[in-house]
Amino acid sequence: MTGEVIYEVKNVSKRYGSVVALDGASLKLHAGEVLGLVGDNGAGKSTLVKVLSGAHQPNGGKIYLDGVERTWGSPREALEAGVETLYQDSGLAPHLTVSQNVFLGREKTVKGIFGTMGFLARKEMEHDAHEDLERVGIAVPASDRPVSQLSGGQRQAVAIGRAVAWARRVIILDEPTNHLGARQAGEVLHVIKAAKAKGLGVIFISHTLPHVLEVTDRVVVLRLGKIVMDAPTSEFDGDRLIGVLTGTIQTVRVEGD
Amino acid sequence: MKRSFRAITTVGVVAAFAMSLAACSTTASTGSATTATEKKDITIAFVMGAESDPFFQAMKVGAEEEAKAQGVKLIWQGDPAKYSAETQIPIVDAVLAQQPTGLVLVPTDPKALQASVAKATAAGIPVVNVDTHVSDLKDVVSFITGDNADGGSKAADALATQIGYKSGGSYKVVVGLTSATATTNVSRLDGFKAQVAAKYPGVEIVDVAYSESNPETAATNVSNWLTKYPDLNGIFAIDGTNASGAAAALESKGLSGKIGLVGYDAYPDNVAKIKSGIFTALVAQDPAAEARLAIKTLVEFINTGKTATEHEVVIPNVVLDSKTSDADFAKYTYVK
Amino acid sequence: MTNSNQTTARKPGVPAEQKPVPLALTARISTLASNQSTILIGVMVLLVVVFSVLEPKFFSALTASNILTDWGSVVLIAVGQTFVVISGGIDLSVGAVIGLSGVVSAWTMANVLKVDQTVSGSDASGPLLIGTLVSVGVGLLVGLTNAFLINKLRIVPFIATLSTMGAALGLSVIISSGQPIGSANNFDLIAAMDPKVNPLSWALIVVIVVVTIAGLFLHKARFGLYTYAIGSNTFAARGAGINVERHLTLVYALSGALAGLAGMYVYLRLGAGSPSSGTGRELDAIAAVVIGGASLMGGIGRIWGTVLGALILFTVQSGLIMVGVAPDWKKVVVAILIAAAVAAQTLQSKNGRK
Numbered sequence: 001m002t003g004e005v006i007y008e009v010k011n012v013s014k015r016y017g018s019v020v021a022l023d024g025a026s027l028k029l030h031a032g033e034v035l036g037l038v039g040d041n042g043a044g045k046s047t048l049v050k051v052l053s054g055a056h057q058p059n060g061g062k063i064y065l066d067g068v069e070r071t072w073g074s075p076r077e078a079l080e081a082g083v084e085t086l087y088q089d090s091g092l093a094p095h096l097t098v099s100q101n102v103f104l105g106r107e108k109t110v111k112g113i114f115g116t117m118g119f120l121a122r123k124e125m126e127h128d129a130h131e132d133l134e135r136v137g138i139a140v141p142a143s144d145r146p147v148s149q150l151s152g153g154q155r156q157a158v159a160i161g162r163a164v165a166w167a168r169r170v171i172i173l174d175e176p177t178n179h180l181g182a183r184q185a186g187e188v189l190h191v192i193k194a195a196k197a198k199g200l201g202v203i204f205i206s207h208t209l210p211h212v213l214e215v216t217d218r219v220v221v222l223r224l225g226k227i228v229m230d231a232p233t234s235e236f237d238g239d240r241l242i243g244v245l246t247g248t249i250q251t252v253r254v255e256g257d
Numbered sequence: 258m259k260r261s262f263r264a265i266t267t268v269g270v271v272a273a274f275a276m277s278l279a280a281c282s283t284t285a286s287t288g289s290a291t292t293a294t295e296k297k298d299i300t301i302a303f304v305m306g307a308e309s310d311p312f313f314q315a316m317k318v319g320a321e322e323e324a325k326a327q328g329v330k331l332i333w334q335g336d337p338a339k340y341s342a343e344t345q346i347p348i349v350d351a352v353l354a355q356q357p358t359g360l361v362l363v364p365t366d367p368k369a370l371q372a373s374v375a376k377a378t379a380a381g382i383p384v385v386n387v388d389t390h391v392s393d394l395k396d397v398v399s400f401i402t403g404d405n406a407d408g409g410s411k412a413a414d415a416l417a418t419q420i421g422y423k424s425g426g427s428y429k430v431v432v433g434l435t436s437a438t439a440t441t442n443v444s445r446l447d448g449f450k451a452q453v454a455a456k457y458p459g460v461e462i463v464d465v466a467y468s469e470s471n472p473e474t475a476a477t478n479v480s481n482w483l484t485k486y487p488d489l490n491g492i493f494a495i496d497g498t499n500a501s502g503a504a505a506a507l508e509s510k511g512l513s514g515k516i517g518l519v520g521y522d523a524y525p526d527n528v529a530k531i532k533s534g535i536f537t538a539l540v541a542q543d544p545a546a547e548a549r550l551a552i553k554t555l556v557e558f559i560n561t562g563k564t565a566t567e568h569e570v571v572i573p574n575v576v577l578d579s580k581t582s583d584a585d586f587a588k589y590t591y592v593k
Numbered sequence: 594m595t596n597s598n599q600t601t602a603r604k605p606g607v608p609a610e611q612k613p614v615p616l617a618l619t620a621r622i623s624t625l626a627s628n629q630s631t632i633l634i635g636v637m638v639l640l641v642v643v644f645s646v647l648e649p650k651f652f653s654a655l656t657a658s659n660i661l662t663d664w665g666s667v668v669l670i671a672v673g674q675t676f677v678v679i680s681g682g683i684d685l686s687v688g689a690v691i692g693l694s695g696v697v698s699a700w701t702m703a704n705v706l707k708v709d710q711t712v713s714g715s716d717a718s719g720p721l722l723i724g725t726l727v728s729v730g731v732g733l734l735v736g737l738t739n740a741f742l743i744n745k746l747r748i749v750p751f752i753a754t755l756s757t758m759g760a761a762l763g764l765s766v767i768i769s770s771g772q773p774i775g776s777a778n779n780f781d782l783i784a785a786m787d788p789k790v791n792p793l794s795w796a797l798i799v800v801i802v803v804v805t806i807a808g809l810f811l812h813k814a815r816f817g818l819y820t821y822a823i824g825s826n827t828f829a830a831r832g833a834g835i836n837v838e839r840h841l842t843l844v845y846a847l848s849g850a851l852a853g854l855a856g857m858y859v860y861l862r863l864g865a866g867s868p869s870s871g872t873g874r875e876l877d878a879i880a881a882v883v884i885g886g887a888s889l890m891g892g893i894g895r896i897w898g899t900v901l902g903a904l905i906l907f908t909v910q911s912g913l914i915m916v917g918v919a920p921d922w923k924k925v926v927v928a929i930l931i932a933a934a935v936a937a938q939t940l941q942s943k944n945g946r947k
Contacts, residue, residue, distance in 0.1 A: 074834075075831065075832055075834060076834035076836070079833075079834045080834075085832065087828065087829075087832055091829055091832065092826065092829055093821065093822045093825035093826040093829045093830065093892070094825055094826060094892070095821055095824070095825035095892035095893055096818070096821055096822060096825060100818060100821075100822075101829075104818070104822055104829070104830070104833040104835070105833030105834035105835055106833075106834075107815050107818065109815070117810075117814060118810075118814040118815035118816055119809075119813050119814045119815075120813060120814060120815060120818065122813075307869070308763075308766045308771060309692070309762070309765070309766045309769075309771045309867075309868040309869040309872075310771055310869070311770070311771045311772040311773075313771065314770050314771035314772065337759065337762035337763050337766055337868075338689075338692070338762050338766070338868065338869050338872050339872065339873075437921065464914075464917060466914055467921075469872065469873055470869050470872045470873075471869060471870060471871070471872040471873060471874075472773070472863055472867050472869060472870055473663075473666065473859050473862060473863060473870050476862065476863065477659070477663050477907075477910065477911070477914075478914055480659045480662070481656070481659055481911050481914040481915055482914070483655075484650060484653065484655040484656050484659060484915065485648065485650055485914075485915050498869060501773055501863060501865065501867060502863070504864075505862060505863045505864050505865075508864060509662075509862070524772055524773060525772060526772065526773045526774075526865055591772070
């Protein structure tokens with residue numbers, strides 16, 4: 001079901017001053033795999049996401065993409081290498097249209113000298129944004145509408161659709177189902193499955209444990225900056241997952257190494 | 258994170274104010290303290306209206322000369338460009354915190370600066386007003402000014418001559434002002450109006466407007482008047498800023514010399530325009546003389562507790578026109 | 594939400610060429626929102642009618658040229674301000690830059706190029722071109738200083754540009770000794786700005802061309818898109834790989850350079866570089882931008898709105914002078930216009946969210 005390892009971190013640590021946010025975390029992500037990353041507030045989830053997406057540089061440890069060691073100087077470098085990240089609630093610019101958001105940072109320009117000066121092929125991008133979103137299973141609102149006019153669910157769908165459409169290797173989704181109704185969350189999970197089918201490695205961060213159990217293949221649990229469990233989703237049910245999260249059930253097994 | 262950001266912002270605020278203060282002030286420490294050891298160690302603070310105004314630049318030259326001659330320290334302060342009480346009051350407060358021995362103040366508003374004068378007097382710092390004055394002069398050692406009312410009256414004469422005033426004729430003139438509160442503006446306008454009423458009943462002052470210290474706005478005012486009054490006869494530009502703007506507006510409409518223009522303040526640029534016929538006449542003050550007398554008065558008052566200078570001193574204005582001698586041009590043109 | 598049925602009905606498989614389903618309500622609201630310019634033109638027409646009724650001479654080509662001449666300098670800095678405001682910042686230094694760049698340019702022409710004041714016509718064009726470059730260069734330097742303070746020292750734009758405003762004012766006074774420099778009355782330039790000789794003076798034509806190009810880059814090119822993106826959501830912009838600091842540097846540099854150009858424009862108009870020639874102009878620029886529909890919170894604004902906003906500002910100024918209303922009323926009228934513009938914006942964004 002899952003392919004070779006595409007993204008891997010080994011023993012990464014991150015300190016903010018004297019606070020250790022991440023303490024020697026290691027994990028592997030395979031192609032076509034959905035990895036659930038869970039943990040209580042302050043467990044180090046968002047720090048790990050920032051390290052994985054290139055927003056922060058770890059103080060120690062190594063990052064491998066397709067077996068090659070990488071260091072990300074900026075999110076842009078990670079993006080260009082094929083690692084897409086969708087941050088919680090802040091993936092889109094509300095004043096820009098759907099297609100401007102989908103293509104932000106990767107605009108298509110017109111041909112010739114005007115293209116060199118950065119003049120944009122607006123119609124083409126609106127058309128392509130529409131197609132790209134449909135391809136990953138997003139019910140597409142009109143491409144030329146400002147995102148601020150969309151409902152919360154539609155916004156999130158566009159944000160995820162954008163990330164999935166662009167991701168070449170890995171896609172990191174930070175709380176993508178937060179604040180969504182059941183039907184909209186269902187759409188998001190549907191898109192995650194589409195990304196998996198596309199052969200991408202997906203890291204899914206969520207507090208909503210039923211969603212984690214529904215969509216992931218494997219679950220990694222963080223507690224106090226450490227990975228305390230890494231096991232196939234089939235080994236969990238809701239109660240057990242909560243137990244590991246809160247520490248009432250001690251670490252059973254750590255895969256990875 | 259948040260706290261360090263706030264700290265940086267605070268540093269930024271302080272730096273900004275420090276920079277703007279540094280930018281607008283030049284602390285001239287003239288005279289040598291060592292030679293004047295037998296005298297009191299005197300520091301005179303001089304807070305003027307707007308540094309960018311050549312009038313105050315000329316005043317600064319006089320102040321620095323006199324400070325040097327008297328062997329006292331001079332703190333020269335004022336807003337870089339804005340002639341307003343809001344910006345001047347904090348500057349006066351900052352200067353008083355330095356505890357000068359005396360204060361020369363050009364109040365930008367007669368009422369708003371009254372409290373600052375009272376504050377200085379309460380702290381034992383004697384105050385002299387120059388050019389403009391606070392409403393209540395009882396706390397002020399002396400008020401030294403150009404005779405602005407007389408200047409306005411002389412401007413009326415010069416303008417009447419230029420427009421070829423004849424009894425029984427009907428003439429339209431406008432007046433360009435800087436602000437409604439500057440006492441110099443008010444006195445000049447009063448003097449102008451009084452003289453017009455007394456000697457030139459055929460002249461009608463049809464409009465006034467404010468430049469807000471910006472010569473481009475002064476030009477805008479005149480441009481619009483030229484549209485509204487195609488038969489306009491003359492313009493009285495009440496200060497240097499208005500004079501520059503009015504001259505530019507007349508030039509751009511090709512009306513130089515066709516409409517009478519009497520300006521105020523002998524900026525070199527404007528003096529040159531008398532010679533090229535754009536200005537009919539300029540009324541000149543002697544700001545350097547005002548500043549010299551102000552500092553002399555203060556030093557005398559600090560050393561002896563009294564002064565020979567009158568409570569109110571008026572230094573007369575002069576009219577410069579095409580007939581003025583080169584020597585007088587040289588004497589009254591504001592120095593750079 | 595009202596249209597979710599329509600949108601969810603569009604499942605994959607619908608041919609992409611098919612026109613998007615018309616979104617009746619939201620489409621109408623978005624049309625209304627983008628029609629801030631319609632409202633502004635309406636205000637403009639109303640002002641012209643009212644002033645013309647009160648003073649028939651107001652309705653004349655001469656008045657139009659007076660207004661356009663005033664508009665020329667402020668629209669330049671207002672266009673720069675539009676970029677800055679859309680990016681979520683503010684630039685208070687532009688008024689002071691008009692004074693500083695005019696003074697430095699005039700000083701250079703008089704003291705370095707030794708331009709004789711009797712020079713005229715084509716002989717003056719060389720020095721003036723250099724003077725223009727100097728003027729724009731001075732503005733650019735101040736803009737880059739702003740960017741340095743904001744990006745590197747992390748000073749908020751309001752404070753950073755307030756401090757450069759003070760420094761620029763001070764420097765212009767120091768350089769000029771507070772006096773207008775260089776009389777250009779023999780340059781034949783002022784005549785070139787005369788509306789009777791030249792209904793659209795060449796200086797004004799340059800301004801219109803520059804404003805148009807700036808508008809194209811804001812609304813049609815990547816430069817503008819990134820400006821909106823940063824003002825709308827800096828985090829998202831960064832996430833999309835935009836180099837936010839670099840882009841903001843360009844935005845503040847642009848604002849400075851346009852202020853430098855405005856400095857040259859005012860120099861031509863006054864025939865001299867005067868340190869006080871930009872006094873208070875930053876507030877005019879901000880007023881024009883806000884009346885034009887931009888949001889000081891960032892992400893919203895149009896060049897066309899700013900152009901009309903500046904035009905309204907000077908129509909009010911000219912009208913009040915012509916009608917003979919006490920000049921103090923200008924500030925009151927402008928304040929009312931700004932309040933109305935902001936209120937309209939708030940109402941629109943409320944509607945837009947429904």
